[in-house]
Amino acid sequence: MNSTLQYITYSRDLCVDDFLQCEFCFDKFDEDPEHPKKAYFDPIQKCWICEECFQDFKEHFHWIVEGS
Numbered sequence: 001m002n003s004t005l006q007y008i009t010y011s012r013d014l015c016v017d018d019f020l021q022c023e024f025c026f027d028k029f030d031e032d033p034e035h036p037k038k039a040y041f042d043p044i045q046k047c048w049i050c051e052e053c054f055q056d057f058k059e060h061f062h063w064i065v066e067g068s
């Protein structure tokens with residue numbers, strides 16, 4: 001609740017596992033160096049949230065987003 005999320009480009013370096021996965025829908029993110037995509041990263045839980053899940057759950061979790 002009230003976590004601060006960072007809206008940043010996916011990076012495997014920030015992952016606890018060796019793959020990127022959305023915390024909510026378990027969609028896997030693929031790193032694409034030519035078309036970098038952004039997602040929401042929780043630096044405390046070390047988890048990623050995709051754009052769609054962010055929109056679905058933002059009112060429930062009251063996330064604060066930093067960065068651009």
Ligand SMILES: [Zn+2]
Pocket residue numbers: 022023024025026027049050051052053054
């Ligand atoms: Zn998702």
